[in-house]
Amino acid sequence: MARELDDDFAEFVTRWSPALLRVAFLLTSDRGEAEDLLQVALLKTHRHWGRLVDREAAYPYVRRVLVTTHTSWRRRRRVHEVLSDQLPEQPVGEPTAIEAGRALQALEELPPRMRAVVVLRWYEGLTEAETAEALGCSVGSVKSQASRGLARLRQLLDQPTTTVAAPEGAR
CATH class of the missing domain: 1.10.10.10 (Winged helix-like DNA-binding domain superfamily/Winged helix DNA-binding domain)
Structure with a gap:
């Protein structure tokens, strides 16, 4: 039974991670922080995966976990900005989207x-x-x-x- 739940969860993660990562990125504006946020949200979801009866509701459930986790992080963390007088170099080959x-x-x-x-x-x-x-x-x-x-x-x-x-x- 546990193996079946793990396989089911792995299939969900494979299918929905790109979309959830985009939502996390829009919430955080930082790729690394978005990945961390998604990982924490998926970890929280995995703990309760067996109790999630309706698998169709899994995406909205994880999306809500993303939002609530992000809100809780924002309350706890202070923004640390590093000021610089030089602009960062643009990566080669990546188009800019002004x-x-x-x-x-x-x-x-x-x-x-x-x-x-x-x-x-x-x-x-x-x-x-x-x-x-x-x-x-x-x-x-x-x-x-x-x-x-x-x-x-x-x-x-x-x-x-x-x-x-x-x-x-x-x-």
Whole structure:
């Protein structure tokens, strides 16, 4: 029986890890931290895998574990930034995605709960009710967080990266 559960869990991990890793990355904005977050979420899930009756509910279950674990990490950890006067070298052969980078930077500026709502609603495509269930909050909270989050993202993304002076007399 234990072997069958382990095989079932291994099949789940193989199938859903890429999608879960993308969600974790959107929550953390860091590949290494996203991998750590996913690993912890999968470990927590494995402990309770035998009790999970509906295997169709496994993906939403792990996604909720990702969000709650990330929220708990954010509460415990302080952000440590290293300031540098030099830009890092770009890896050779990897294309730069300026717009995706700007969107990810804007997403990073949202508070964790608001960010989770935006990721679950628009990246994962969950309904308001499903998002509320995943986060353990009310639908009204999801609506307000989503509205404020999108407004903030629009504001951040509409800011020009460089300022150009308008010709005199132009409006």
